[in-house]
Amino acid sequence: MKMKIYLFGELSLMSSIPFTRKIALVDCNSFYVSCERLFNPKIRKKPVIVLSNNDGCIISRSNEAKALGIKMGEPYFKAKDIIIKNKVEVFSSNYSLYGDLSRRVMRTLKKFGSPIEIYSIDEAFLDLSNFPDNQIESIGKEIKATVLQWTGIPTSIGIAQTKTLSKIANHIAKKKLSGVANLIGVENIDPILEKIDINDVWGVGKQLTKFYKKNGIYNAKQLKNKSNTWIKKNSNVLSSRTALELRGISCIHLETTTTKRKSCVVSRSFGKRVETFCELKEAVVNYCLNASEKIRSDSLVAKTITVFIRTSPFQKNFGYYSNSKTIDFAISTNNSIEIVKTAVFILENIFKNGYQYQKAGVMLTGLSNANQKTNLFSSEKDEKISALMRSMDNTNFKYGRSALSLASAGVQKKWNMRRNHSSKIDTANFYNLPKIHA
DNA sequence: TCTGGGGTCCTAGGACCC
């Protein structure tokens, strides 16, 4: 679609040149697997998978693993037969490694100087509108080649007029040898959209897929051509945005500035079932320390805390129990001690004896900037506490998380996660760098 | 035996007010 825009947001510079919005989605291929392969050349051509926390589910698969029929999100134990039979290489997830490599990829993308939105650990949208239409494909290829050369991570790039279309272009790029798909300048997009299943459209999940199929919409083309009033009436604004985006009308804008988070959750499944209050408390205290450190590092304070516990929803023979409770702090806080105290109080309230707990979590919500002195009662004592928190964070940064902790956090941590397949590579920690033997 | 974790946004419905 050709349209006029205001360059740099200034009316005086209103452009009269025909202008096409060109959004690229850069997506790292099998990102976690690619990270593991980077430091382990022996697994380059082999089927590889990476497991979620606790070695629970399969969350990243190499193409070879996909070809074996291993599904995304499948529980590990269910796929074990295929995995053993085909000698699939298995890794526990190693988020500090993936986070570090992600930052390298994003830094590389920023070098191109276009507006960028870092959308997730392995994806970024780039606004390439400044480049002429006829150069766009080669720009895409250049980006891909540069990221591969500088970071070793393979990517796929889809380019189109809207984010939703660039997602589709990326979907197509994944199947191309070049790894780049460009929909800019395509006269009739319908034959392309017709081949895209409705559930492969960005923003269409399980429920919407069910709803659309019931109404005869099976692919992206059918959604694109459905009347907007019908969509709005029978679904919601998000769905109508998706449909407009399929038509090339941009509704979901590039978010180039990072906004502070609005909530912070720390939750884990246990390595083995937990039955005693004491152990559950240990876990919750640890999650609190983790969460409060996170919000402090973002200079945020929390208004509300929620604690939840539950047994496994998959083991019906033991009886299912799940409960949570939320409490407002008198004054927003990021003080570990206060957060822990409140969480333990909640836990005492919701804990019931005689259950095998599988998971617990802590949620800090109503986050706001810590430096805004909104209360009249801040005192010298508060200053002392923040100083204490600061030195705790500094020490833990230097000597590893939980070097300094609270006694109630425990030391045994029998409930801790299973990680039986860790590559133990940590590029963010000097002492864990891979050793090279000459 | 073993089924992840961390986010955001939207909406319906209740509470409350005039």
Added chain:
DNA sequence: TCTGGGGTCCTAGGACCC
């Protein structure tokens, strides 16, 4: 005994994303 209408704000739950 009858029992309006409209507005705002908040929250819980659902759906989606990676």
